[in-house]
Amino acid sequence: MTYNLIKEQVYSVGAIDWDRRIFDELINIPNGTSYNSFIVKGKDKTALIDTVDPTKTNELRDNLKKLDVDIDYIVINHAEQDHSGTIPKILKKYSDAIIVTNTKCKEFLSEFLPLTDANFRVVGDGDSLDLGGKTLEFIITPWVHWPDTMVTYLNENKILFSCDFFGSHLATSELFSNEDIYKLAKRYYAEIMMPFRTIITKNLEKLENLNIDIIAPSHGPLYKNPEFIMNAYKDWTSNNTKNEVIIPYISMHGSTKRMVEYLVDSLIDRGITVKPLNLTLTESGELALDLVDATTMVIASPTVLTGPHPSVVYATYLANALRPKLKLVSVMGSYGWGGRMLDLITGMIGNLKVEMISPLIIKGFPKEEDYKKIEAMANEIVSKHEELGIIEKR
Structure with missing residues (x-):
């Protein structure tokens, strides 16, 4: 030069x-x-x-x-x-x-x-x-x-x-x-x-x-x-966010991925922009970028031993450290025999001034009643976005 x-x-x-x-x-x-x-x-x-x-x-x-x-x-x-x-x-x-x-x-x-x-x-x-x-x-x-x-x-x-x-x-x-x-x-x-x-x-x-x-x-x-x-x-x-939901997730045996896919489709059907971020493919800078404008983050993970997948732990830590202007957070995922995944994730986001959406942790692969609960989560997210004035009430 x-x-x-x-x-x-x-x-x-x-x-x-x-x-x-x-x-x-x-x-x-x-x-x-x-x-x-x-x-x-x-x-x-x-x-x-x-x-x-x-x-x-x-x-x-x-x-x-x-x-x-x-x-x-x-x-x-x-x-x-x-x-x-x-x-x-x-x-x-x-x-x-x-x-x-x-x-x-x-x-x-x-x-x-x-x-x-x-x-x-x-x-x-x-x-x-x-x-x-x-x-x-x-x-x-x-x-x-x-x-x-x-x-x-x-x-x-x-x-x-x-x-x-x-x-x-x-x-x-x-x-x-x-x-x-x-x-x-x-x-x-x-x-x-x-x-x-x-x-x-x-x-x-x-x-x-x-x-x-x-x-x-x-x-x-x-x-x-x-x-x-x-x-x-x-x-x-600014404090303004967009009608966006980001879903950083990991799936080990397909259960969590199926839950995420169903939630993504449900939110799209309800007029919300959704960005699923497969953490095996997504670098941290992409997650940080998508955090800038999002209103809601749904953290999705399988249970590893008794807690979330290590990649989800890092993504959660990063989001907490970056202090984005998120308004809403939820957790979803699957387990085999038990664990403390939900408690550990929620304990890691103390810097985020957010409201918690009802979480959904299921056992094994999602069943019909679980899909209904995912629909309920999507409805709750839409309702909260309406309350925040980000989208018009249906």
Whole structure:
């Protein structure tokens, strides 16, 4: 990669990671990612905004060499290694550069990297840095998605360097996004940002008065249409859900699968959008994505020993950790000789502020009376969706 001109004297100098397929040893990223880093050249001073993952140090150094700049400031919006890990090597080249960041981020960087107080200039919410005809303004946006996060606004060019805010995991040679980015940005939000939904809403409000032409996140392409991604975030972080039921499930011998299939058909017949997610085939990112808008989740599992299938345990744990805006949850499944599956699953969702729909745990393969109970579950879900105003009463 080489550097790219964004606006006059503003350049993208980061790196594309075409081959990366897992992030933080946790998140699958089938489309790769990028580590976006930026140069802002004023008349008097030059600032580098964020660095790159240490694995891409050479790319960043090569881009800076091609651009032939001297760096006075290194603005770090967030302390994670994919933003900050290259700082020591950049300082070897630009030894007089000062790291500009907030108090919490300085604290983290001092723990993660061999840095001293002399390396830092600490800024607070609303502070600015004059580069000579280019003014950087700093806005503290904690818990998007760490407590140290801030964003940087370039006043004269109306560019918001938004850190992980509004990002996406996508390796692409295109500098700017198109509407195809929606699903990838939504998945990024679901996996990384959703647990902090309420706080993100407040941070969105802090950006409302900014006149923004371009949003430049730390991962994925940039946005020339900032309203597109900001409106998407307002929707995702709102309390509004859609007329959707998701059913993460596992079936070992066919009983639970038959129950799920019958429930899916029953809900479709009643005008509800249903997404069954076979956990033997569904990766965690797909589950997270579908959790963003769903009103109801039905967790379906066979009984393994005395509890739910391990894949269901993980899916339940993930849903609880991500804290989506679900309104309703239920449990269904089958057992052979007994167990505590229902108690264990319901005990794992304490973070979810939901109402429980009547569960259905049966013995063996479903029988005629069990199908009637599944019909009753479908009716109860429809009734609750009507009460919530998500669908009109029949």
